[in-house]
Amino acid sequence: MKLWKPLAVMISALSLWSCGSPQVLDVRPLHIREVGLGDSDDPMIRGEIKRRFHGAISMAEQGDRLGYTYTVLWNEASTSDAGQIVFEFQQASTGSRVKKMIQPISAGETSGRAEFAILGNDYRKGGRVLAWRCSLVRGGREIASRHSYLWQ
Structure with a gap:
């Protein structure tokens, strides 16, 4: 019977702690450098690599899946306008040239997932990704953005 006061304090503290604002834009990079599972101790990374290589039988097919995936x-519900996710990046052999990929967002979508991949021939010719920037644009204005450490 005496535990209800500490329990009430703990529940109220946890509810206040969980009221942080959610992140509007989250970018999760994955770089697969070689065929195979690699030396990663993280089972999530090993599982993701296995998923990416699923169905690739020949060495050529496996080689086409090497590279970067973002x-x-x-999650943004402040406006219901149509928009786009813009992914800009620079590669090692292209110098300071900025390449761009765009994923459209239809009007009314408040959350979602987009994938941007620099794989296969693009990865072999362009080299590794040195810097990247990802932006969420709606109604002609930038809502949120994330970028790598080396982005200028």
Whole structure:
């Protein structure tokens, strides 16, 4: 019977702690450098690599799946306008040239997932990704953005 006061304090503290604002844009990079599972001790990374290589039988098919994949999760409900996720990046052999990929968002979508991949021939010719920037644009204005450490 005496435990209800500490329990009430703990529940109220946990509810206040969980009221932080959610992240509008989250970018999750994955770089697969070689065929196979690699030396990663993280079972989540091993599982993701296995999923990416699923169905690739020949060495050529497996080689086409090497490179960078960026998974972008977005959650933004302040406006219902149509928009787009813009992913800009620079590669090692292209110098300072900025390449751009765009994923459209239809009107009314408040959350979603987009994937941007630099794989296969693009990865072999362009080299590794040196810097990247991802933006959520709605109604002609930038809502949120994330970028790598080296982005200028």
